[in-house]
Structures are given as C-alpha cells and as structure tokens.
Amino acid sequence: MVFLTRTCYKLKEIKLPRKYLRSKFIDSVRLHVKGGTGGTGLPKYGGLGGQGGCVYCQGKEDANLRTIMSQYRARTICGGHGEDSRKAQIVGKPGEDIKLEVPLGVTVYGENGTVLGSIDKEDETLIVARGGPGGNKNNNFLGHFGQNHHIRLDLKLIADIGLVGFPNAGKSSLLKAISRAKPRIANYPFTTIKPNKAIIQYSDLRQISIADLPGLIEGAHENIGLGHKFLKHVERTKLLLFIADIQGFQLSPKYPKRSCIETVVLLNKELELYDPELLDKPAVLAINKLDVDGADETFNRIKDSLTHLGGIINTLPEEIRPERIINFEDVIGISALKGSNIEDLKQLLRRRLDEYAEENDPDIVKPSESLLRNKKLTQERGPQVT
C-alpha cells in the first residue's frame, strides 16, 4: 500500500508531505478483540475441550499505539480456538493467546466506557478478551465462545514532569537544553505538533522524565489551536513546569498581545478549565529568554508579582482571570537558547520531585478496583507470560 501511494505520488510528480508532518502521534486506538472458542469435550471419555486463547495487553516501554493501529486496523484480533478432546488426548490443547504490546500509561476501556484496567509498569499484563471455556460435563461438552467486544486503548504519557507553555515560549529549546532530545525548533508557533518525552540525566545517573505538551493557547478550552487534546497527558505527571516568554505572547495580529504575567495567568486558567485538580500539583515557573535586551530588569520587576499572583489578579482583564490561582513553588529566570540557569533549574526540579516523593506515595497511579479484579483474573486463567 505504501509502495502504491509512493508510486502514485511519483507519477503525478507530487511531493510527499514532509515526514514530520505525516507522523501523527497516536494516543487513542479502537480495536475489536475476540477470545478464542473453547474446544469440544468428548462425552464418552469425560474429555475436556481446550480453553480458547485470550487476547491480552502487555506493557512495554518502547511500544507505541501507531504500530498496533497499523497492524490491527479494521481487523478482529482473535485468540486461538481450543482443540477438541480426542481419544488419544482427553484434555484438548488450549488455544493460542494473542499478545498486544502497549506503551506504559495505557488505560483500556470496554464498550460502554467502563475501565477494564490500565498498564503502568513494564511487563504488566491485562486480559482484554477472555477465551471461552472448553467443553466439559457442566456445559454438555460444548465449548463456549470467547469474549467478543470493542475496546479502546487510551494513552496518557507517564512522565515525572509535564512542560506547559504557550507556543514559541521555548519548550522545545528547553527540552533540548535540559536533555538529549532533539526536537524541532523554529520561530513560529505550533512547530511542535505532538507531545515529546525526554529524559533529564543527572551526573549521578539519576533520570527524570519530562513531557512537552504542545498546543496550549488562549481559548484552548474552546478547542482553538490543538485545544485540550494533549492536556490529558498532564494528569499523570507529578510536577508541572510552566514556561513563559518574558516578552509575552501574541498568537496573531487578530489576538491581543499578552504580557508575560498574563500568559502565566492564562495558562493557569486553561489548566483550571480542563481539570481544576491539576492546580493542586506542585508547580515551578520558568521565565524564558532572559538573554534578550532589558529582560533582566523586567524579570526583577515582575518576579514578585509572579510568585504572588493573587496580589495582582484584580488588576488584570476580567476575561483572563482564573477562579483559583496556582501556587508556584519557585519562579526561575532562564535562557534556554544560551543555556543560562539550566543547571539550577535541573537541580530545582530534582529537589521538588524528591520532596513530593517524601510527602506522597511515589506510585502516582493507584490501582483501580477493576485493575485489581483484572489482575486476579490474569492469575486465575491468564496467559502464561514467561
């Protein structure tokens, strides 16, 4: 198919769209899954039909939903059928289990939106379609059909830190300065069109993951720009790192120019409109581009106001005021381009995360009831994962 598309493009002398624009980050996939049918038992000998194979998900750090989608789109994923019992083999062989490797942070939803469970750790498994039991004396030796339904795999990145900021604030530049990531950087908004996850490496080999969540702009709650599409990925981060341009932000001449303080307040408002509980997360604010002329003076002038947003909120236009003000643990001035204060920021983030870990359960994802129920099921009749 890919070959055919390329040939068509060549024939028509049309250039393929650039690769980065084609590659779309996929964080939700709908699949049809079906457990295998149980084999028939042999009544004469009291034989047991083999149990149908199940379909199960297994967490893998390097897996992605794009692979699953290209492999299984418009297909039913079927567990193998259990073998019938025979004279020579009274207990039929169970059907083959089908494994779907999914990235960590995937929640599996059933048909009516019920949560079947989530996968947050490497090699964690979850059955998404049970195989039918084999024929035995309780079911007249007739094997049963397996579970047959649609599921949705919904990915929420698991990262220690979520990076939020308006376009052009310097998120990608910061990611590049603070880690080994090589994101695309350009002087126009929406250069980043998908979340990027990177690892901050410390000299003692400690690693902290950070996710850049692009597309947030004023009015995102009205689905402007990329809307709140990627904000769900913030839910699973432990700490929020806000980044704002000291010069403020203006999306286009049609929109009002927002000052640095206003952009921070607007970010606060967008997060609140998405989920007010996000404001309870520990948050650090980095003011970027301190290398531009006069930025130091501006930063010193507004630093106090940024630390205590509550004090100045009434002086700002009413339409941008949030109901609740976020409380920044620290406000730090940086230059992602020149690399100034990046090391201080790295240490600060580490300190804040350690404090957070001391106060809270380090496991950010509490196992839900359904997850525990599913785990039990896996142990009872699940796949033999070796």
Ligand SMILES: Nc1nc2c(ncn2[C@@H]2O[C@H](COP(=O)(O)OP(=O)(O)OP(=O)(O)O)[C@@H](O)[C@H]2O)c(=O)[nH]1
């Ligand atoms: N002077 C200066 N420019 C910077 C700094 N950091 C980033 N820039 C510039 O700001 C522009 C936008 O930077 P990006 O890192 O792409 O910003 P972003 O927030 O990832 O933007 P989107 O991809 O649109 O979300 C680029 O031209 C950068 O070179 C800085 O510290 N100082």
